[in-house]
Amino acid sequence: MTLTIGQVARQCGVGVETIRFYEREGLITQPSRPEFGFRKYPPDAVRWVRFIQRAKALGFSLREIKDLLSLRVDSATTCDAVKGRAEAKIADIEKKIVHLQEMKRALVKLTVACRGKRPTSECPILEALGDED
Amino acid sequence: MTLTIGQVARQCGVGVETIRFYEREGLITQPSRPEFGFRKYPPDAVRWVRFIQRAKALGFSLREIKDLLSLRVDSATTCDAVKGRAEAKIADIEKKIVHLQEMKRALVKLTVACRGKRPTSECPILEALGDED
DNA sequence: CTTGACACCGTAGTGCGGTACGGGGTGCAT
DNA sequence: ATGCACCCCGTACCGCACTACGGTGTCAAG
Numbered sequence: 451m452t453l454t455i456g457q458v459a460r461q462c463g464v465g466v467e468t469i470r471f472y473e474r475e476g477l478i479t480q481p482s483r484p485e486f487g488f489r490k491y492p493p494d495a496v497r498w499v500r501f502i503q504r505a506k507a508l509g510f511s512l513r514e515i516k517d518l519l520s521l522r523v524d525s526a527t528t529c530d531a532v533k534g535r536a537e538a539k540i541a542d543i544e545k546k547i548v549h550l551q552e553m554k555r556a557l558v559k560l561t562v563a564c565r566g567k568r569p570t571s572e573c574p575i576l577e578a579l580g581d582e583d
Numbered sequence: 584m585t586l587t588i589g590q591v592a593r594q595c596g597v598g599v600e601t602i603r604f605y606e607r608e609g610l611i612t613q614p615s616r617p618e619f620g621f622r623k624y625p626p627d628a629v630r631w632v633r634f635i636q637r638a639k640a641l642g643f644s645l646r647e648i649k650d651l652l653s654l655r656v657d658s659a660t661t662c663d664a665v666k667g668r669a670e671a672k673i674a675d676i677e678k679k680i681v682h683l684q685e686m687k688r689a690l691v692k693l694t695v696a697c698r699g700k701r702p703t704s705e706c707p708i709l710e711a712l713g714d715e716d
Numbered sequence: 717c718t719t720g721a722c723a724c725c726g727t728a729g730t731g732c733g734g735t736a737c738g739g740g741g742t743g744c745a746t
Numbered sequence: 747a748t749g750c751a752c753c754c755c756g757t758a759c760c761g762c763a764c765t766a767c768g769g770t771g772t773c774a775a776g
Contacts, residue, residue, distance in 0.1 A: 509642035
C-alpha cells in the first residue's frame with residue numbers, strides 16, 4: 451500500500467507543503483510518480499519525516515539532518531568516509547547529551563532550593579555552564 | 584573589574600550586535616550604565632551569553648531560554664510556579680536526552696555495520712525512531 | 717586637544733525553515 | 747458528467763535570530 455502526500459503529512463503532524471519543501475531540499479527522496487500524477491509514498495516515508503522533526507528539536511539544522519540521512523544512501527561505496535562522518539556525529543551527540551545533563555542538574559538543584567524555601571539568589575542555573583568548549 | 588560590550592562579545596565568540604539584541608529581547612539584564620555612557624558588564628555576563636549559545640545548540644528557542652533564565656529572577660515570589668516550570672523543563676530535557684541516545688545507538692550500529700563491510704542496505708538510521716510520542 | 721578605536725542608536729537586510737496562496741489538474745463517488 | 751476532496755506547481759510571504767549599516771557620541775593615549 452502506498453500513501454498520498456496528504457496522508458503522510460497528517461500522520462506526521464506537518465503540512466503538505468513541508469513535505470514538498472523537504473523534497474526540494476533533498477531531505478527525502480523523490481517518491482515514485484506515474485508520469486506527472488500524484489506522488490506515491492511508501493509507509494516508511496512517515497518515519498523519515500518524523501526523524502527529521504525529532505532531529506530538528508534536538509538542535510540539528512536541516513543541512514546536518516541531510517548529512518545524517520545521506521549516511522545510509524551511499525554507504526556501500528565510500529565506507530570509510532561514512533564511518534568517519536558517523537563518528538563525528540556521535541561525538542556531537544555525546545556533547546549535546548552532556549550539556550543537557552548539566553542543564554538538568556542545574557534545574558534539579560533549583561527545584562531542591564525551592565523546596566527549601568531559600569530565595570536562590572546565588573543562581574543555580576549559572577552552574578549549567580562548564581567552562582570547557 | 585567591569586567589561587565593555589565588545590570584550591564580552593569577543594569572549595563569547597559573538598558579535599556586539601548579538602548582545603544588544605539579547606538585551607532588547609530581555610534575555611540578559613540591562614547592565615549598569617552611567618547616564619547614557621557605555622554599558623558596563625560584570626564578568627558573569629560572559630557566562631550568561633555562553634549559556635544562551637549552548638541552550639540554542641540544544642534546540643531551545645530564545646523564548647524558551649528566556650523562560651529558563653527567568654526561573655532564577657523572580658524565584659523568591661512565586662516559588663511553586665517556578666518549581667512547576669523547572670520540572671516541566673526537566674521533563675523536556677529528559678526527552679531530548681532519550682532521543683539523542685536513540686540517535687547515537689543508531690549511528691553506533693551504523694559504524695559497526697560499516698566495519699563488517701556489509702552494505703547496510705537495511706538502514707540503521709531509521710531505527711533511531713521510536714514510535715511513541 | 718586631537719585622533720582613533722570603540723560604543724551608542726535605530727532601521728534595514730539576511731538566511732533558515734517553513735507557510736500561504738492562487739490557478740490549475742486528478743480521480744472517485746454519486 | 748458533475749461534484750468535491752485532494753493533488754500539482756510556482757511564487758510570495760512569514761517569524762526567528764541575527765547581521766550590517768550609517769551617522770553620532772565617548773574616552774583613553776599620546
